[in-house]
Structure formats: structure tokens, C-alpha cells
Amino acid sequence: MTGVVVARAPAKVNVHLGVGPLRDDGFHELHTVYLAVSLFDTVSARPGEGLSLTVSGEGTGVAAGPGLVPGDRTNLVWRAAELLAEHAGVAADAALDVAKSIPVAAGLAGGSADAAAALVALDALWGTRASREDLLGLAARLGSDVPFSLVGGAALGTGRGEQVTPVLARSRSHWVLGIAGEGLSTPAVYGELDRMRAAGALPAAAGPSPADPVIAALRAGEAAPLAAALTNDLQPPALTLRPDLRRALRAATDAGALAALVSGSGPTVAALAPDETAAVRLAAELAGVGVFRTVRAVSGPVPGARLVP
Numbered sequence: 001m002t003g004v005v006v007a008r009a010p011a012k013v014n015v016h017l018g019v020g021p022l023r024d025d026g027f028h029e030l031h032t033v034y035l036a037v038s039l040f041d042t043v044s045a046r047p048g049e050g051l052s053l054t055v056s057g058e059g060t061g062v063a064a065g066p067g068l069v070p071g072d073r074t075n076l077v078w079r080a081a082e083l084l085a086e087h088a089g090v091a092a093d094a095a096l097d098v099a100k101s102i103p104v105a106a107g108l109a110g111g112s113a114d115a116a117a118a119l120v121a122l123d124a125l126w127g128t129r130a131s132r133e134d135l136l137g138l139a140a141r142l143g144s145d146v147p148f149s150l151v152g153g154a155a156l157g158t159g160r161g162e163q164v165t166p167v168l169a170r171s172r173s174h175w176v177l178g179i180a181g182e183g184l185s186t187p188a189v190y191g192e193l194d195r196m197r198a199a200g201a202l203p204a205a206a207g208p209s210p211a212d213p214v215i216a217a218l219r220a221g222e223a224a225p226l227a228a229a230l231t232n233d234l235q236p237p238a239l240t241l242r243p244d245l246r247r248a249l250r251a252a253t254d255a256g257a258l259a260a261l262v263s264g265s266g267p268t269v270a271a272l273a274p275d276e277t278a279a280v281r282l283a284a285e286l287a288g289v290g291v292f293r294t295v296r297a298v299s300g301p302v303p304g305a306r307l308v309p
């Protein structure tokens with residue numbers, strides 16, 4: 001057995017999130033474009049007897065609501081370890097630590113990042129040498145966003161989001177992530193979307209809206225067309241559940257963002273800046289307006305889950 005193995009994985013923003021109707025399996029058909037951004041959780045794995053898990057870091061700092069990170073077998077990291085051990089036919093022996101920078105229940109795929117980093121770290125610790133395809137298959141069983149957390153970069157997600165195809169992003173885009181208030185539960189936001197569509201408050205969708213405009217904007221590599229193409233079907237239900245997010249979105253555009261949208265199921269607001277300097281300035285301004293609990297300037301695309309040398 002080796003010593004400690006460390007892997008890290010990035011947060012994501014959905015720059016397009018087109019949601020189709022509810023499927024029989026309880027998931028929604030998606031056309032989404034994921035962008036991995038420069039905010040990372042780190043998973044350390046060392047030899048151990050059985051599994052143990054500790055969680056630390058600023059990303060855990062949500063006092064109430066669906067934000068607490070479990071340190072037991074209900075944590076996605078624990079399930080990732082059990083799944084990889086079963087797949088490889090090895091004993092699930094490891095002491096795991098998750099250092100969280102990605103805020104919890106924020107719509108940034110922090111839990112998915114942890115699971116992806118755990119797969120990469122444990123594959124190395126246990127010498128299981130799982131193929132890329134096998135890891136992607138295990139990732140899809142853990143959650144819809146976990147395959148993307150492995151792949152990173154910029155990618156189109158179809159199915160329930162677990163089928164990922166890389167897309168070209170010609171240049172880095174610069175963002176400010178603002179987290180306001182308590183976390184939101186992903187199933188609750190999807191449920192509110194279904195309710196709003198059934199009640200006629202939103203148009204019914206025969207299928208997910210196509211991602212082509214955002215894919216073209218990423219390929220062109222300029223911020224202005226990307227700002228015009230940003231789409232999130234989960235934003236209206238997130239705003240219904242958290243009306244204060246309207247003010248947060250307005251604060252971002254008032255402070256000079258080209259556009260701002262709710263990230264995934266929220267409540268993180270992702271504000272697109274014209275360039276890196278503007279992003280740093282925007283972050284400073286948004287930190288001062290009293291709307292956001294946490295503000296981070298990030299950029300993407302960045303790689304997916306990787307070992308840290």
C-alpha cells in the first residue's frame with residue numbers, strides 16, 4: 001500500500017440547461033452545457049481498515065437547510081468508494097478526507113465533484129486501474145453530474161445529464177459566483193418546474209431546448225455572444241422558491257456583469273464578466289452589496305477530476 005493519494009475536482013456552471021418533461025424513472029431529459037470552473041474540492045485517501053470519512057473546509061459552512069455534509073455512508077464519497085471496491089473486487093479499505101471549497105447545495109455540483117475525485121483517488125490508492133469507460137459508468141450510477149465532474153472542460157450533457165460529449169471552448173470565460181442564503185434542494189426545484197408547467201405558469205416542454213446557441217458562442221470564444229445565449233430552465237422555479245434571488249441577479253448586472261443566471265438548481269448566481277480584470281472588480285463590488293454570503297471570481301473551462309501530484 002502507498003501513502004496518501006490526493007485528487008481534486010472542479011465545480012460546474014450550467015451555461016445552458018434545457019429541461020424536458022419528467023420521465024418515468026423520475027428524472028428529466030436534459031440538454032445541458034456544463035462548464036467546469038476554477039473552484040475545487042480535494043479528496044485525500046490513505047490506507048485504512050474499512051471506510052472512514054471526514055469532511056472539512058469552508059464549503060461545509062451552511063448552518064441549516066439541505067446544506068449539511070454527512071460524514072457517513074449517505075455521503076456520495078462513501079458510495080463512490082463502495083461502488084469502485086465492488087466493481088474491482090477489492091476490499092473497501094480507506095481513510096478518506098474531503099476538503100470542501102465548493103459550497104454545499106449551491107447548484108455547483110460540489111457533491112458530484114467529491115464523488116469524482118474519490119473515484120480517481122481510490123483507483124490510484126487501490127491500484128484498481130479502472131478504464132475511463134468503467135469510471136464513467138460508475139460515475140453515472142452515483143449521480144447525473146458525476147460523469148461531467150470526471151471529464152471537466154466544457155461538455156454537452158444529454159439523457160439525464162450523465163451522457164457527456166466534450167465541446168470546444170475557444171477561450172476562457174470569467175465568472176463571479178455569488179452564494180446567497182441557504183442551499184436549495186435539487187429535487188424540489190425540478191418539482192417546482194413541473195408544477196409551474198402543469199399550472200400553465202410556464203409553457204409545457206415537449207423536449208429540452210437545444211443547446212446550439214451556447215455551443216456556438218463557446219466555440220466563437222467571445223463573452224458577449226455567450227452572455228446572450230445563457231439559458232436555465234430551472235431559474236424560474238428557483239426564483240419562485242427563493243424570491244430574494246431576483247435581487248441577487250439584479251445586483252450582478254447592476255455591478256457590470258454582461259449577464260447573470262442561476263447556476264443549475266441554484267441558489268448560486270453565476271455572473272459573466274467581460275474579462276479577468278473585470279471579474280476581479282465585479283467580485284469586489286458584489287462582496288460589498290450585502291446580498292451574497294460568499295463571492296468567488298472563477299474561470300473556465302478547467303480539467304475534470306485529477307490526481308494532485
Ligand code: C5P
Binds near residue numbers: 030
Ligand atoms: O442524479 P442526481 O442524484 O444528481 O439527481 C438528484 C435529483 O434531481 C433526482 O432525484 C431528480 O429528482 C432530479 N433530477 C431530475 N432530472 C435530471 C437530474 C436530476 O429530475 N436530469
